[in-house]
Amino acid sequence: MELRQLRYFLAVAECAHFTRAAEQLGMAQPPLSRQIQSLEREIGTALFIRASRGVRLTAAGELFKVRALQILADSAQAMSEVQSLARGVSGHLSIGFAGSIAFHPKVPRAIRSFRAAYPDVHLSSHENDSIQLVESVLSSRLDCAFVREPLDCGDLQRLALVSEELVLVVPTLHRLSREPIVDVAMLADEPFIMFPRAIGTHLYDYIIHSCQQAGFIPTIQMESPQVSSIVNMVAAGFGISLIPASMKFIQLPGVCFVPVRPILYSTVTFIYRRYERSALVLNLLKMLDQEN
Structure with missing residues (x-):
């Protein structure tokens, strides 16, 4: 049984006449009659x-008409859904976020723009550290x-979105809280609060190396996997830290954010698989690239 046979059958049922149905379908009457006879033989009645x-x-024809209409409607719906998915205007897109990135205004703004442009795409977000997200x-x-x-992104493709400064965060009453800018060397005797090296090896090493370049090895007082917890x-007075400048948007009382010298950077990057074929990912990539 073929979809075209269902269309032929419905045309004859609507016109109640083979010749008029053939004219409506733009075909000769004998081939139409043969198709209907073939359909009846296949059905057995x-x-x-x-x-x-x-x-x-x-x-039997009355019942078959109801089913034929439903089959053609389902077929059209299936084709529409598949075409939408192929164009990346519907479907499901799973996106990972490193914890602190949600605080940078560029990322949520990009996601809002994507949702507005593709309202039929279902987005699911998954928060984790950058190393786990790469895997x-x-x-x-x-x-x-x-x-x-x-970060070591392996064989993934990358689109750098924005480089933001790392800033010093200190308690409000700290001796450095009122400084317009702080040399990294001035942090030599301060207890540091850091994220564990295992969840951000390259960024961790970058901060430690910057301190070594300033003439000291930092004392790690505490560790926390979440920048907001840091x-x-x-x-609470447990120490100081160097964190992305966008964290200033959380406006937590009891802390001050101070620029440091030399300027240290962390780059927010969009990662995706090499030779990616998903239209959903490629549409998001195109939007990010245009806004970059």
Whole structure:
């Protein structure tokens, strides 16, 4: 049974006449009659009662008409959904986010723009550290992700979105809180609060190396996997930290954010698989690239 046979059948059922149905379909009447006969043989029963002035549906034909209409409607719907998915205007997109990235205004702004442009795409977000996000994208557990560099992204493609400064965060009453800018060397005797090296090896090493370049090895007082938790620990007086400048948007009481010299950078980067074919990912990539 073919979809075209269902269309032929419905045309005859609507016109109640083979010749008029053939004219409506733009074909000759004999081939149309043969197609209907072939359909009836395949089903095993007559669908029409034939008379000299036209045809009418049998009881089986009436039931088959209902089912044929539904089959064609489902077929059209399936084709529309597949075409939408192929164009990247519908479907599901799983996106990973490194924790602190949500605080940079460029990332949520880009996601809002994408949702507005593709309202039928379902987005799911997954928060993790950058190293885990790289592994998830490589293994296809996630479609793409926003991470922080410096970072080893393996064989993934990268689109650098924005480089933001790292700033010093200190308690409000700290001796450095009122400085317009702080030399990294001035932090030599301060207890540091850091994220564990295992969740951000390259960024961790970058901060440690910057301190070594300034003439000291930092004392790691505490560790926390979440940058927001680090800021809370600083507010409680456990130490100081160097964090992305966008974290200033959380406006937590009890802390001050101070620029440092030399300027240290962390880059927000969009990662996706090499030779990516998903139109969903490529549409998001195109939008990010245009806004970059």
